[in-house]
Amino acid sequence: MVGTTAVAEARPASLYAPSAVVLAVAQGEDGDTVVRASALSCAPTAQGTHPDPRAACAALAATAGTLDALLAAPDSNRACPMHYAPVTVTADGVWQGSRISWKHTFSNACAMSAAFNGNAVFAF
Template identity: 40%
Template sequence: MLRNRLPGSLLTAGAVMLCLTPPPAVAGTDMNAPSVLALSVVDEHRGTPARRVTLRCDPTGGNHPFAAAACPQLAEVDGNFTRLNVGPHPQCTKEYAPRTVSASGFWRGRPVSHRAAYANSCLALAATGSIFRF
């Protein structure tokens, strides 16, 4: 009779162990991983080559002129450019001078890619703060 109970007892013990084992880590942000992004701005109306910079966060660096302001803005939205909310928008003119911004790289170990077009530089800066201010 003991023989018949042993396999069931082992199964029960295994089920209990599974319940006590923490779930595997979900893939996502690694707070210790550095963030490195290649950023570019194209002024479509001028037909000039793209301006490009590198932004490093954690630690702050790269050749971005406002890295100390851009990194906290990205940290606030965990590197998700679509969630940027830089505050009240200034009154921009209705001038049509299209500007395209793009970013690619890694935010705390997670791949990031973003591209957006704005009617002019005022609207682009209003939407992205210091991130694309170069």
Template identity: 40%
Template sequence: MLPLLLAAALIGPVPDPPPTYGFPPRPTSDNLTVSYMADAGFAMAVKLTCDPPGGGHPRAVQACATLDQAGGDPSRIKRTTTACILLYKPVTATLSGAWRGREVSWTHRFGNTCEMRRATGDLFRF
């Protein structure tokens, strides 16, 4: 019994485990909402999952590949050279949810849907 007491004295007190607050663990899979809204009043939104590609996005495989190449940041997507009509019909694009286990929230305003798609590739093609 003495060796146990001596060992406990040398080790010191055992710390309590960290408290738990009842929150569910963060999702590790990708679960995103991709949407845009025009100042004219119309809006579009789809769900996008990337592990495996799916959700309601019609080009989920391409959209996930585009996001993967940009590290989950739509502002890092390589712009295409598509020509757009110079017609001002502003739209606000939004991406929110979980990407590779971390929360993502991105919003950007474009002059029209063509400019939005030129800047974001397949991500907002729905």
């Protein structure tokens, strides 16, 4: 009896590098008290629990994975109160195949909103 041997060929599940992150908004400087969170997957298509995954993925793509670039153009016409009630935003996951973990703390929710200036990433 002649036997046959099959060799399993490794194939990627997708031609796109994985891009999936969990975005969170938390009260406080430590980021431990999460107020809201959203899952976002950008490759091969924009999807997830984020209310506008296409816009959020486009904004992240524009940063080339450098999330500090999201803060590059704050709204200088927006006046925020000078009270301290820290809000911390985080992004953890994989962007174009590389692990990312990003965290930024704002003095209050108004300062956070002004910093993102209409950017869809943390608009959930």
